[in-house]
Amino acid sequence: MKKRLSQIGAGLVVAAAAVIAWIWWGPGPAEKATRVTIPDGVALQRATDYLHYAGVVDNRTVFYYLARLLGEGDPVQAGEFEIPKGASYSSVLDIIQHGRPVVRLITIPEGTPSIIVQEKLAAIPELTGPAPLPPEGSVLPSSYDWQRGESRAAVLGRMTAAMTKELDALWAKRKGDCPVTTKQEVLTLASIVEKETGKPAERRMVAGVYCNRLKMGMKLDADPTVIYPITKGKPLGRRILRSELNAITGYNTYREPGLPRGPIANPGKESIAAVLDPAPTKALYFVADGTGGHVFADTLDQHNANVRKWYDIRRARGRCSGV
Template sequence: MRRRGCLVAALLALALLIAGWTFFAGWYGSGPLQKDTAFVVPDGAGMTVVAEKLQREGAISSAKAFRLRARFLARGASIKAGEFLLPRGASPSKILSILTSDEIVRRFVTVPEGMPSIMVYERLMAQPQLTGQIEVPAEGSVLPDSYDYARGESRKAVLARMQAAMQARLKDLWAKRKPGLVVKSPQEALTLASIVEKETGKPSERREVAGLYSNRLKTGMLLQADPTIIYPITKGKPLGRRIKQSEIAAVNSYNTYTMVGLPKGPITNPGSDSIAAVLDPAATNALYMVADGTGGHAFADTLQQHNANVAKWFAIRRARGEL
C-alpha cells in the first residue's frame, strides 16, 4: 500500500510537471505566425476582444488559452490601442509584451517646402492606410512638415492637423515680425512667402529675395516672378517647358508680370523659413535678380548692373549648350 501510494504521488507529480511545462511552453514557445504581420488594437478593446482578434488573424492558436495564461503570467498588463508589428513566430508572451509597450507602428506623410496644395491632396489620397475623401485644400493653408497618422485614420483629420499647424506657425511668426514691413497682414505675408519659396532653393538667399520683393512692392514696381505666371496654368505643378510669351502677357489675378502688387493669394505652401524671411527681410537695395549658374542668383540694385548679370547668365547657358 505504501509503495502504491508513492507511485500515485509520483505519477501525480509527473502529471503536474507535464501540465506546468505545457502551460509555460504554450506561453513562451513559438506562435503560428508565418511572417511579420501588422496587428491593430481598436480603441477601447479589452483582453477578450484582442485575444479573439489575434486568433482570427492567425497570431495565436487559442484565444481562451491566451487569456488564461495572460491572467496568471502577465498580471497588470494593459493593452494599448494602435497598430503594432508582430514578428514571425512570435510567442503569446512576446505578442502581449508588444501590445502593452510603446512599439506602436508610426506612419508618416511628408509635405516638402513649396509643395502646392494640389500635390498635397494627391499625396494624402495616395496613402492606402488613410480613409475618406477630402477636397484640395486652400493654397498656403498647409504647413510643410512630416505628420504621423494611424492606420484607418481619416484624411480629413490628417489635413486638419496640417492646417492647424500652419495657423499656429503663422501666428507665432507674425507676432515676432520686424517693424515697418511692406506686408500688412499674415495673409499678405503668406502670399509673399510662397513666391520667395518658389523663387529660390537656397536657404541662404531667402531673406535677400524677400528684401528684393519688399523693395519692389514699396516702389510700385512689378514683381515679375515667373512662378506667378505658372501657377494659374498648372496649379503649382512643374510646367515642364519654357514659359510662352503669351503666358507672360496673360492678364489674371496671379501673373505679376501684368499686375502691380501681390497676387490674390499664395501660389504654394511655403515653409517656416520662407515665412520668417518675409517677416524679417534683408536690408538691401536690390531690385533685380537673375540665375547665376550655381543654383542661386546674382542680385543687382540697378538695371545696368542687372543687364550685366543677365549677359553673364546667357554666356553660361551658351557654354552649357542650352542656347
Template structure:
C-alpha cells in the same frame, strides 16, 4: 485512509504545479512566428477579438490559451488599436506588452516645401493605407513637413494635423517678426513666403530674395515673379514649357507682371524657413535677381547691373544648347 488522503493532496499539488508551470512556460516561450509580421488591431477591439485576429494570422497558436494566460499573467492595461510589428518568435507575454504599450507602426507622408495644395491632395489620396475623401485644402494652409500616420486613418485627420502645424507655426513666428518686414498680416506673410519658396531652393538665399521683394513692395514696383504667372494656369503644378508672352501679359489676381503688390492668395504652401525669411528679410539694396546657372541667383541693385547679369545667364544657356 489518512495516507491515501495525503497521496491525493500530493498528486493534486503536483498537478497544480505542472499546470502553473505549463501556463508560465506557454506565456514566456517562443511563439510560432517564423518571420516578423504586421498585424492590425481595429479601434474598439477587445482582447478576445485581438486574440482571434492573431490566431488567424499565425501570431499565436491558440486564441483561447492566449486569452486565458493574459487574464491571469498579463497586466491590466487595455490594448491599443493600430498597426503593430510582431517580431519572429514573439512570446505571448511580449505580444501583450506590444499591444498594451501602444507601440504602433508609424508611417510618414512627406510634403516638400513649396508643394501646392492640389498636389497635397493628390499625395494624400494616393496613399492606399489611408481612407476617406476630402476637398483640396486652401492654398497656403498646410505646413510642409513629414507627418506620421497609421494604417486606416482618415485622410482628413492627417490633413488637419498639417493645417494645425501651419497655424501653430504662424502663431509662433508672427510675434517675432522684424520691424523691417513689409507684410502687414499673417496672411500676407504666407503669400509672400510662397513666392520666396518658389523662387529659390537655397537656404542661404531665402532672406535675400525676401529682401528683394520687400524692397520692391516699398518702392511700389511690380514683383515680377514668374511663379505667379504659372499658378493660375496649373494651380501650382509644373508648367512643363517656357512661359508665353501672352501669359506674361495676362491680367489676373496672381500675375505680378501685370499688377503691383501681392497676389490675392498664396501660390503654394511655404515652409517654415521661407516664412521666417519674409518676417525677417535681409538688409539689402538689391531689387533684381536672375539665375546664375549653378542653382542660385545673381543679385543686383540697379537695372543696368541686372541686364548684364541677364546677358550672362542667356549666354550660358546658349552654351548649354537651351536657347
C-alpha cells in the same frame, strides 16, 4: 493515502502551472515577423480575434483568459504593430498594450503645392476616406507619421495644425519692415520666395528684394505667380507664353501690382522666417547666375547687365534666351 493524494494534487498544480507558464511565456506560433492592425476602439476580446487571424495567437480563448489572468489589465492600443517571429503570448499582449505602433511617413517637401499634397495622400492605399484639398499655404512641409486605417483627413489635420503652430511662433518673433500685415500675406510672399530660390542662403535676400518692391509699389514680376493659375503649382514643362504674361488672373504679378490673391505653394518655415526677417538690402532685382543661385542688383542698369550675362550663359548651353 491522504498524504499521497495531497502530493499528487500538488504535483498536478505544479504541472498545470508549468504548462500555463510555457503557453504564456514560451515561443508563440508566429513563423515570421508579422504586422497586425488593431482598429480604434477595440477591446481585448476583439483584439484577440485580429491576433488569431494574423497567426500570432493560435488559441484565442486560451490567450484571452490568460491575458485576463496574467496581464496587467491595461487597455489595448489602436494601430499597426510589428509582432516578432515566435513572440510569446506575454510579448504579444505587451506589444499591443504598450508597444509603439509601426511608423510610416509621408514627406511634403518645401514648396509643394496643395494639389500635390492631396495626390500624395490619395496615393496611400492604407489610408481611408477621401483626400481633402487643403487651402494653399496651409500645410507645413515636413515628414508626418501615419498608421494603417487612419483617415486621410486626420493626417492632413496634423499637417495644417503644424503650419498654424509654426506660423504663430514665427509671427511672434517677426522683425524688419516688410509691408506684410497679416499672416496670410506672410504665407503668400513666403510661397513666392520658396519658388524663386532653391538655395537656403538666398531666402532672406530674395525676401528683401520683394519687400523693397512692395514698399515702392513696384510689380513683383515673379514667374511662379504666372504659372500657378495654369497648373495649380505643378511644373509648367515649357516656357511661359507672352499671352500668359499678359493675362489678368489674380496671381500674375507681371500685370498686377502687390501680392497675388493667395499663396502659390506651401512654404517651409525658413521661407516664412525670411519674410518676417528679410535681409537689409537696397536690391530691387535678381536673375539666375548659372549655378543654381542668383545675382542681385540695386539698379535697372546693373540688372540689365546681369541679364545679358545670363543670356550669354544660356546661349553657351544651347538654350534660347527668350522669355
